[in-house]
Amino acid sequence: MLDRSRKTPDFMFDREAETMPRADIADLQAERLRWSLARAYENVPHYKRAFDAAGVTPDRLKSVADLKHFPFTVKTDLRDNYPFDIFAMPREQLARVHASSGTTGKPTVVGYSQGDLDRWAGLMARSMASAGFRPGDLVHNAYGYGLFTGGLGAHYGAERLGCTVVPVSGGGTERQVTLLRDFGAVDLCCTPSYALNIVEIAARMGIDIATLPVRRGLFGAEPWSNEMRAELDRRLGLKAVDIYGLSEIMGPGVACECDEARDGLHGWEDHFLFEVIDPETLEPLPMGEQGELVITTLTKEAMPMIRYRTRDITRLTDAPCACGRSHVRILRVTGRDDDMMIIRGVNVYPSQVEAVLVGLAGLAPHYRIRLFKEGPLDAIAVEVEVLPECDCCEAALIAKAREVCHHIKSIIGVTCTVNARLPGEIPRSEGKAVRVLDERG
Numbered sequence: 001m002l003d004r005s006r007k008t009p010d011f012m013f014d015r016e017a018e019t020m021p022r023a024d025i026a027d028l029q030a031e032r033l034r035w036s037l038a039r040a041y042e043n044v045p046h047y048k049r050a051f052d053a054a055g056v057t058p059d060r061l062k063s064v065a066d067l068k069h070f071p072f073t074v075k076t077d078l079r080d081n082y083p084f085d086i087f088a089m090p091r092e093q094l095a096r097v098h099a100s101s102g103t104t105g106k107p108t109v110v111g112y113s114q115g116d117l118d119r120w121a122g123l124m125a126r127s128m129a130s131a132g133f134r135p136g137d138l139v140h141n142a143y144g145y146g147l148f149t150g151g152l153g154a155h156y157g158a159e160r161l162g163c164t165v166v167p168v169s170g171g172g173t174e175r176q177v178t179l180l181r182d183f184g185a186v187d188l189c190c191t192p193s194y195a196l197n198i199v200e201i202a203a204r205m206g207i208d209i210a211t212l213p214v215r216r217g218l219f220g221a222e223p224w225s226n227e228m229r230a231e232l233d234r235r236l237g238l239k240a241v242d243i244y245g246l247s248e249i250m251g252p253g254v255a256c257e258c259d260e261a262r263d264g265l266h267g268w269e270d271h272f273l274f275e276v277i278d279p280e281t282l283e284p285l286p287m288g289e290q291g292e293l294v295i296t297t298l299t300k301e302a303m304p305m306i307r308y309r310t311r312d313i314t315r316l317t318d319a320p321c322a323c324g325r326s327h328v329r330i331l332r333v334t335g336r337d338d339d340m341m342i343i344r345g346v347n348v349y350p351s352q353v354e355a356v357l358v359g360l361a362g363l364a365p366h367y368r369i370r371l372f373k374e375g376p377l378d379a380i381a382v383e384v385e386v387l388p389e390c391d392c393c394e395a396a397l398i399a400k401a402r403e404v405c406h407h408i409k410s411i412i413g414v415t416c417t418v419n420a421r422l423p424g425e426i427p428r429s430e431g432k433a434v435r436v437l438d439e440r441g
């Protein structure tokens, strides 16, 4: 039996790569970056045009620092090349495509060669092992299967690690609870908001998830706060670990926390190059400063991505981690810059509101934010939900709303309307939660 209590990992999926000295990582990145830039330039008309317009060619890159001369790639570049023109190989040679629906317009289509799928499974296996999954574990995979990368990404990663996968996908929550109880999975993969939904439905069925064998949650695909982590740990009786990724770069498994520290997500630098830029000036920021995460793929064959602007706001750190892995850590993604609300001059992310609400006495960890116009200014109304065991009379709801309003004002510094709702009134998620309703017209 493996000893799970030790700090230093007794098991890494790919120890040599995961603990590579930083100087060796830098050499490997320079070599792979040259390959990736050349592949993009020679095979994708979009990159040929973009590099030519910026006056750069792949041979201009002498060291990784020269990457800053190359142009960024943004989501509209993928849409403009819809569906298959951003690929570096003929469609006939792709093994798979995924797509994200997006909120407006055309979906974003991404493609993989067989080699890309193989590396993805390896990186997901590495991520899962880092999160504490072990060969032989029973893995309940409730990420959605289909065009979304979550389901199949976690599926093939778990298989590669040597786990037994229960491929349930999202939805049908009562059945999920029954399977969790009957099969006794030890690892749970889903969005953090869906994990909350599962625990709640289970309680309604008279089952306390915390008493089941499940002890590890691999949660991602949406922003969540440390306060939410504490809530998930407690309610589900497991250790909640954060995993990050995006379809444009690969899918889940671009970065993952380690079970030992749970303090930032190791970004797998042998396959990706991470930068943080100032979203206004577009200049790269020094290690540790907050800005927009920009990722370049180093090994993707079908769809190299050069300096992809993720819109995700975070910080990087290269401080050593307790687990011994040497790869940089992406500190928790606080949100996307397009999610940022400016309320009377104060920048607010939904995850900041979440951090205030989760754990407040008498409140369920469900919330929604309505963004609307008040004259020329943006304003927010926050909907919270009281716990079933609380007093639900109108006066109690008004008092609770007032209390929450006061907390938000004193912690985040914005004045907002708060409406306290009855148990179950806020819609539950089966995948990525929709927290913000933009009613600005």
Ligand code: DLL
Binding pocket: 100, 143, 148, 149, 150, 219, 220, 221, 222, 223, 224, 242, 243, 244, 245, 246, 247, 248, 251, 252, 253, 310, 312, 333, 334, 335, 336
């Ligand atoms: O959400 C891939 C994924 C699946 C990641 C399962 C983790 C687990 P997309 O649908 O392309 O891919 O959405 C990517 O989701 O740019 C972030 O804004 C957000 N996101 C993903 N993981 C996290 C996370 C998948 N751990 C977009 N924390 C990204 C915060 C996250 N945001």
